[in-house]
Amino acid sequence: MNKKGKLFVISGPSGAGKSTVVSRAIEGREDICFSTSVTTRAPRPGEVDGREYFFISFERFREMVEHDELLEHAEYVANRYGTPRSYVNQRLEDGLNVLLDIEVQGARQVRKKMPEAVLIFIAPPSLEELERRLRGRGTDTEAAIEGRLIRARQEFQEADFYDYLIVNDDVDRAAAKLSSIIEAEHCRFEDWAVWLKSN
Amino acid sequence: MNKKGKLFVISGPSGAGKSTVVSRAIEGREDICFSTSVTTRAPRPGEVDGREYFFISFERFREMVEHDELLEHAEYVANRYGTPRSYVNQRLEDGLNVLLDIEVQGARQVRKKMPEAVLIFIAPPSLEELERRLRGRGTDTEAAIEGRLIRARQEFQEADFYDYLIVNDDVDRAAAKLSSIIEAEHCRFEDWAVWLKSN
Numbered sequence: 001m002n003k004k005g006k007l008f009v010i011s012g013p014s015g016a017g018k019s020t021v022v023s024r025a026i027e028g029r030e031d032i033c034f035s036t037s038v039t040t041r042a043p044r045p046g047e048v049d050g051r052e053y054f055f056i057s058f059e060r061f062r063e064m065v066e067h068d069e070l071l072e073h074a075e076y077v078a079n080r081y082g083t084p085r086s087y088v089n090q091r092l093e094d095g096l097n098v099l100l101d102i103e104v105q106g107a108r109q110v111r112k113k114m115p116e117a118v119l120i121f122i123a124p125p126s127l128e129e130l131e132r133r134l135r136g137r138g139t140d141t142e143a144a145i146e147g148r149l150i151r152a153r154q155e156f157q158e159a160d161f162y163d164y165l166i167v168n169d170d171v172d173r174a175a176a177k178l179s180s181i182i183e184a185e186h187c188r189f190e191d192w193a194v195w196l197k198s199n
Numbered sequence: 200m201n202k203k204g205k206l207f208v209i210s211g212p213s214g215a216g217k218s219t220v221v222s223r224a225i226e227g228r229e230d231i232c233f234s235t236s237v238t239t240r241a242p243r244p245g246e247v248d249g250r251e252y253f254f255i256s257f258e259r260f261r262e263m264v265e266h267d268e269l270l271e272h273a274e275y276v277a278n279r280y281g282t283p284r285s286y287v288n289q290r291l292e293d294g295l296n297v298l299l300d301i302e303v304q305g306a307r308q309v310r311k312k313m314p315e316a317v318l319i320f321i322a323p324p325s326l327e328e329l330e331r332r333l334r335g336r337g338t339d340t341e342a343a344i345e346g347r348l349i350r351a352r353q354e355f356q357e358a359d360f361y362d363y364l365i366v367n368d369d370v371d372r373a374a375a376k377l378s379s380i381i382e383a384e385h386c387r388f389e390d391w392a393v394w395l396k397s398n
Contacts, residue, residue: 126398177382181386
C-alpha cells in the first residue's frame, strides 16, 4: 500500500517538556518531518530561507491568508507566522508524517481546515509541577513565570477539542505514548478502503 | 489518576492469525484480560464454570437477553453464547482492559450497546494469502476452506464500522500495532476531564 502521511498537531504549555518528548519520539525516524512555517520577520544571521522559515513579505502573507493558502496563522511581536497548506500537503502525499508545533488557537484553525489532522496536547503532571519546572529553569522573571502559568491555565481550558492528551510525568513514557499514537493512527479505518480495493 | 479500563473488540477471519497476534501483544501484561462468555452448551470434561465459560440454562440465557444483560449474543451449533455486560463492566471498573474476541455481527451489537468500545479488525495481507494459510494448515476439507473464504470475504465487506484495521503481514509488527492502539486509546481525550479536575 502506498500510504499517505498524517498531520500531527502538537501543543502544550512552555514547561510541559513538549520538545524533549517530541525529539525523543521521532529520534531516528525518517517517516516524520516538521512543517516549515512562513513568516514576515527578517531572517536572522545563519537562518536559511526554506529551512528555519520561508521568509515572505507582509503583502505575500496577506495574499496567502486571502487565498486560503495557510492552514493556520498567528501574530507574534508584530510579525506574522503561518503554516503553508501546499507545503504540508506535498509532504503528506510523499508519505511523510508532518508534525506541527503550534498553540491552541492555531490548532483550532487546523481542525477546521483539515479535520483529519490528529491533535495532541502535551501537559505537565499538574500546574504545581509546571510552576516548579519553570522556576527550576532559572531563566524567567517572576512576572514571566506568572504570565506563563496564567496562559497555561487558559490553554488547558480551551484545549477540549484535542484528540489525545499525553501527561508528561516521565519523558520516556510520554515519548512512547506519542509513538503509539502515531502508529495507531496509521491503523485507523480509512486504510480499510485501500485494503478492500486491493482484494 | 485511577483509570478505568477499556473494552477492545477483536475480530478477524479464521486464518488471519488473530490469536497469535493477540497473545503476542498481551504477553506479560497484567492490565489486560479476556472476557468470559456465558453459554448454554454443557461443560466439557475439564472445563470449569467461570473459567472457560459461565455455563447457564436456556431459560437464564433468554432472561439475560430480555433484561439487556448481554453486550452481544449469537447462536452456534444450536447453542447460545453471549458476553455478560456486568462481568465486563466490573473488570473495566477495576482498571482492566477487556478483550473480546467475537465476530463482526457481535461487534456490531457491542458498538450499539457500548459506543466507547474500541473495535479492531485483524486482516490477512490479502485473500490469496488467507487461502494459502488455510490450505497450509492441512486441517480443513476443500469445502471447509471454500466456506471460510466466502465467510471472510463477507466479513470484510461488513466490517466498515470498525475503528482500526491491522493487516497481519508479520506477527511481531501486527502485535506492536495492537499494543500501540491499546496505549493510544488510553491517551484519548476523555482522560482530560480527570486531568482538569485534579488541577
